[in-house]
Amino acid sequence: MLSLRTKVVLSNMLSCLLAAMAGALVWLTLGDNSLWLAVLLMLAVCYFCSMWLTKRLSDSLQALEIGLLNFKDNDFSVSLHPYGEPQLDALVSLYNQASAKLRSERQFIYQRELMLDKVIQNSPNVMLLVDDSQRVIYANGAARHLFNHGVKVEGMLLPELIAILPEALKTALNSEQEGLFSMGSSSGDSIDENDVETWHISRGRFTQNNQQHHLILLKQLTKELNRQEVAVWKKVIRIISHELNNSVAPIASMVNSGRFLTQHLDNTKLQLIFDTIENRTSHLSQFISHYAQFAKLPLPQKQLIDWSKMTQQLAQQYPFQVLSSLPQMPIKLDAVQLEQVLINLLKNAHESGADADSVALIFEDITHPVAGLLIKVNDQGSGMSSEVLSQALLPFYSTKQSGTGIGLPLCREIIEAHGGRISLQSRPEGGLSVKVWLPAQQS
Structure with missing residues (x-):
C-alpha cells in the first residue's frame, strides 16, 4: 500500500507529465509561434490535474477543520465519514472516537449537574450565591422560601432581600462572622409563634470567570439538636434500666424464697417486711417499664x-x-x-x-x-x-x-x-x- 505522501508526489508527477504532453502536442502542431500558448496550456493542465487528483485530500482536511471548529464551540455532534484512504481514514477514526468520547463525557457531566441541582434545590439548607455587587446569582428552593416566600430571587440585591427579615437573621447575614444564632420560628409548619430556632451560618468565597463570588449557607439545627438531646436521654435511660433490672429481679426472687423459708414462723412483722419489699420492687419495675417505653419506641405503623x-x-x-x-x-x-x-x-x-x-x-x-x-x-x-x-x-x-x-x-x-x-x-x-x-x- 502506498503512503499518502507517495500518492501526492506521484499525483504531482502525473500532472506535470500530462501538462508536458499537452504543451508538446500544441507546440508541434502549431509551430514555433505557439510556444507561449503551449506554456500556458501546460500550466493550466498541471493546475487542474493537481486539483482533481488532490480533491479527496482537500475535502478530508476541510471536514476535519470544520469538525475541530465545532469542538471549539462545544459541539461534539459531528462525525466524519471514511474516504477510502487508509491514512485519512485512520485520522477520521481518531476524530470520531474523540467526538464520541467528548459527547459521552458531556452527557455524564450534564446528568451529574442535573442530579446536583436536584439535590441542592431539595436540600433543607439555605444556599445563596452572590457576586461582589451583592446581586444574587443562584438560590435554591429553601433560600427562595426563606427570603421571598418561594418566589425567584436571582438578579435581586441581597440588601433588598434581607430588609424585611427578622432582626437576628438580618444581623447574621450582614455580619461577616460564622457560627450559631437563634431567632423566632420561620418555618411554614410553625405552631407556636414563641418557638425559638437555632441556625448555623457559614460562608465561602471563590473566583469564577475572573469574578469574585460569595457563598452563604444557612442550616437549621433545632431538630438536629433535639434529636441528639433525645438520643442522649435514651442512652442514659437504657443504661439505668439495665442496671435497675439486674438488681430488682434478684430482690424479687429472694423475697419469694424468704416467704417460702419463713412461712412456718407465722410472724406478722416479717410478713410486713416481705410485703413492703415486694410492693416497692413491683413499683420500681413499673417505673422502669415507663422509661423503657420511651427509650425503645418502635417506628410508627401508619x-x-x-x-x-x-x-x-x-x-x-x-x-x-x-x-x-x-x-x-x-x-x-x-x-x-x-x-x-x-x-x-x-x-x-x-x-x-x-x-x-x-x-x-x-x-x-x-x-x-x-x-x-x-x-x-x-x-x-x-x-x-x-x-x-x-x-x-x-x-x-x-x-x-x-x-x-x-x-x-x-x-x-x-x-x-x-x-x-x-x-x-x-x-x-x-x-x-x-x-x-x-x-x-x-x-
Missing part, C-alpha cells in the same frame, strides 16, 4: 385514622368536648401511638385542676403553606409558668409529686417520629393549650 372511633374511645377514659368538626384531610398515622399521645394530653388536662367540661379537643385541617393537621388540647386549669413551659418536654422533668417526667417527652418523641411538632402555650383566658401539628405528606 394507616388512615378513623377519627370518630378514636374520639369515642378517648372519651371513655377522659371526657372532653370536641369544638370542631373531625378532620376531613386523609392522613396516615400510627393509631396506637397517636391515641397514647392524646390520652397523656387529656390526662394532664384533667389533672391541671380544670373542670372536666372545660377540657376541649379541636381539629384544624391546614392547607397552606404546608398541608397538615393541627390538633389542640385546651383546658382552663392552673396553667404553667414560663420556666415550666420551657422544660416540660424534657425527660425526667415533672412538677407532680409522683410524676415520672416521661409523659410529655414520650408525646414529643411520637409526634416527631411522624414528622410533626408539639408545643405548649399558656392561654390568655387561663389554662394551657397543647398544639400538635402533623404533616399530611410523610415519608
